[in-house]
Amino acid sequence: MYIIQDKRFYVCLVVACAAVFAAIILIPNWNRLERGHGASPRVLTIGPDFTRKSLAGHLVLVEGVAPHEGIEDIVSGRGTHREIALSGNLALGYRTDETWLKVEMERADFRRRNLFLWMQPSVLDHVRVYLVERHGLDAPRITEIGQIGDNDPDYLWNGVGSYLILEYKEPVSQYYDLYFNIGSTSSILLSGHIGTVEQFNNRMYASDLTVGFYISFLMTVSFIFVVLFFRSFSKNALYFALFSFMYAVNIMIPARMYELLPVAVDMNVMDIVNVQSLILLHIAGALFFRQYFELWITNEGLNSLSLWLCAMLLAMAIGAGLGGWQAIMPIELGVVAIALWLYFFEYVRQFLSGRKLSRAGLLGTGLYSVEVSTYHLILIGAVAPDGPSLSIIYLANALFILLFTLGLIEEAAVQERRNRLSLNLRLARRAEQTAVRLAREMTRELEEAKVAAEKALETERRAQAEQLRFVDVISHQLLTPVAVIKSSVASLRRSVGEAGGDDAMRLQRIETAVRRLRETIDVSLVRSRISSVGGRARKRKVVLVTELQKIVERSCRLFPSRDVTLEFDNLDLSARANIDVEMLGIAIGNLIDNALKFSDREEPVAVTVSRDGDELSIAVRDRGIGVPVDEIPKVKERYYRGSNAASYFGTGLGLDIVNQVALAHGGRLEVENAPVGGLVARLAIVGEFDPG
Structure with a gap:
């Protein structure tokens, strides 16, 4: 289409279309609808059971009234006017001259009453209403019963719509006429009714x-x-x-x-x-x-x-x-x-x-x-x-x-939901943009922090490596003089013999100082050795029992006068495990050294090796001074020494080294006091045993 x-x-x-309507409306006397023919109007009868009556069908149009003629001329029949009965309401079109209408009334009873006349024009300036009584051959009696309309200061309006209201009392005569003189009008179609006061009140109330x-x-x-x-x-x-x-x-x-x-x-x-x-x-x-x-x-x-x-x-x-x-x-x-x-x-x-x-x-x-x-x-x-x-x-x-x-x-509800969704979407987008911006800023900051941390780590690694190299060099350089001093002290002791005296005491002090110096050098070498591999174990498959026996024997050779026992529990003599033998030897050696150091010479040290699945447990038990209960969680910290160990020489690094070895093997170090006195240090690592 x-x-x-x-x-x-x-x-x-x-x-x-507007021009056509204007032409139609402005043609005078056009569009007189419902016009009948003849001079015999329909009489409007008011009986005892009177109900509201419409004027439609009872109106008579009086045409040809000259401008100088009045109601007396019309009623008396003088002039050239003529009456035309209308079968319905009157449509006047657009008019500027006066219009006369007439309604013939008949009373069917002898009771006079007050009636209300209300007319409903579309647009109307003013209306004069006349009541004409006829008494046989006598001259008609003309009474102006009122003027209604919006240009008359005495008009009566019901206050609703466009009703024009006029109250009048019926005359004594059985027959009378109502004449309406309509002034200048504009596009008017007039309809009207006559009723009693009760009907009028009901109409007005509604x-x-x-x-x-x-x-x-x-x-x-x-x-x-x-x-x-x-x-x-x-x-x-x-x-x-x-x-x-x-x-x-x-x-x-x-x-x-x-x-x-x-x-x-x-x-x-x-x-x-x-x-x-x-x-x-x-x-x-x-x-x-x-x-x-x-x-x-x-x-x-x-x-x-x-x-x-x-x-x-x-x-x-x-x-x-x-x-x-x-x-x-x-x-x-x-x-x-x-x-x-x-x-x-x-x-x-x-x-x-x-x-x-x-x-x-x-x-x-x-x-x-x-x-x-x-x-x-x-x-x-x-x-x-x-x-x-x-x-x-x-x-x-x-x-x-x-x-x-x-x-x-x-x-509006739909639009409000759309506005709310749009607002939520804008807020979400704004939050997303803020999140992206913050993420970028955080990423940049993290990148900068990462670069700074990497630089600091690299600097620290270099410093640590340099320190370790220095310690290693110094330690190796000190080992030879210490060995010479120790050998010289041994020669002097043989020369002095078993006799006491000041020389023997001096030699004893020299031997003690040399031993302490050697321990310090050994600890530094161990830390240097562990740090050189970055705390990572270099594992290899070995026969576990054989390697453990070698480690314990090396520690016993350092203390030939002490009693160190080695026991195996639930461990096959041919079992192979994946471990770092060097690290494990350092850890077990430190545990045995601590056990011998903090116990009397006559007290034995027991080393027990057991297996539980893939977990290998190495427990070293002594009968020494133990550790105060409240200090047990701290003994694995670097440089920490128990409050009861002040009279014993040490660096506070032994258990820290053992703990590093345990962590390198995915294990742990446990320290507790033995029930009958002494200390039990248990090194538990993942052995990764071969099946079988």
């Missing part, structure tokens, strides 16, 4: 209740969308709030709520304000429809129509303010009705083509189009402004506002 996208097409269409509820409903909707606008800043909410508010104002003015103001208000000013409020609500509606349908309808020309429509309506509002509101009203409503139907049909077309559109928006647009069209038909005299047409207007308006309220609230 071909879609017209050019906005100029729609603008020209609306302007052309009208007051309906209009009061309707105004409250519109103001509530306007308030809801004002709140919604400040929460979501949605243009749709703002335009719909303005639309609802101006609609309420447009109802308040005919309902005379301006009388609550503390100052007097000119009726002509209120007429102009009423028309301008109607135009402003249509401008708000046009802006709303443009904003709303841009979300659903992909017709560029139709979406641009609302801007031209707003410009036309604004010009009409200015024209109404300058005094041309009576002629502008029908044209304005016609233009709005055409634009609405264009929107509605395009909405239907795209809905039927399979697009996913809002059903509430579709139905609401159709209802509002019906309401505006009905109002326009009333103004041009095509439809009577009575109960059915007004019900259509009020019901269509209420449903339109309700549907769009629900739709916009749902849309």
Whole structure:
């Protein structure tokens, strides 16, 4: 289907239709609907069970009344006028001259009562009502019973809608006529009713209740969308709030709520304000429809129509303010009705083509189009402004506002969820960017710290290597002088013999000093040897029992006078294990040296080797001074010596070296006091035994 996208097409269409409507409305005396023929009107009878009667079908149009003729001329039959019976309501079109109507009345009983006459014009300046009594051949008796209309200071208005109310008392005569002299009018179709005070009160009560509820409903909707606008800043909410508010104002003015103001208000000013409020609500509606349908309808020309429509309506509002509101009203409503139907049909077309559109928006647009069209038909005299047409207007308006309220609230909820998701997404992206930035900064800092640590580690390694080389060189250089001194002391002791004396004591002190120096050198060499391999064990497969026996024998040769025993528990003599023999020898040697050092000469030292799976346990037990209980966790620390070992020579490095050997083999060093005295040092390592 071909879609017209050019906005100029729609603008020209609306302007052309508005010109046609203007030409129709401005033709005087055009469109007199429901006109009958003949001079025999239908008499309106008021009986005992009188109910509200409509004037439709009882009206007589008096034509040809000259400007200088009055009610007396009409009643007496003077002049050139003629009477035409109307079968329905009177549609006058746009007129500037006076119009005369007549209704023939008949009382079916002799009880006189007060009756209420209420007429409902679309737009009307003023009406004079005359009561004419006929008494046989006597001259008619003419009584002006009142003037009603918004330009008469003595008019009576019910305060609801456009009802014009006049109360009168029935005359004594059984037959009488009511004459209506209608002044200048604008697009008027007149309908009217006659009823009793009870019927009038019931009607007024229902009208007051309906209009009061309707105004409250519109103001509530306007308030809801004002709140919604400040929460979501949605243009749709703002335009719909303005639309609802101006609609309420447009109802308040005919309902005379301006009388609550503390100052007097000119009726002509209120007429102009009423028309301008109607135009402003249509401008708000046009802006709303443009904003709303841009979300659903992909017709560029139709979406641009609302801007031209707003410009036309604004010009009409200015024209109404300058005094041309009576002629502008029908044209304005016609233009709005055409634009609405264009929107509605395009909405239907795209809905039927399979697009996913809002059903509430579709139905609401159709209802509002019906309401505006009905109002326009009333103004041009095509439809009577009575109960059915007004019900259509009020019901269509209420449903339109309700549907769009629900739709916009749902849309606002969806938009709020989208905004919340968008906000969460922005926060997540911001957090992600911050995290990336922090990660980069931390990575850079870590890289810098890594480089600095590597440099420091390399410097430390070089310093440590240099220190170890220095210690190794110094230690080896000292070994030879120490050996010479020891050999010389041995020669001197043989020369001195077994005799005591000062020389023997001096030799004893020299031997003790040489032994301590040798121990210090040995410890330095051991640390240098372990550090040279970086604390890593250089394992190889060996026969475990054989190697352990060699290690213990080397330690025993250093102390030939001491008793050191070696026992094997749950260990096959041919078992092979993967160990670093040199490291293990250093560790076991240190444990045996400590056990011999801190126990009496006559006390034995027991070395027990056991196996539990792949774990090899080497326990060295002595009967020496032991370690204070609270100091046991500290004895494996470097340079730490027990408080009870101050009188014994040592460096505090022995158990630290053993612990390093244990860690290099994936094991541990355990130290505890023996129950019967002394200390048990247990070296547990992973032996990685061969299967079998």
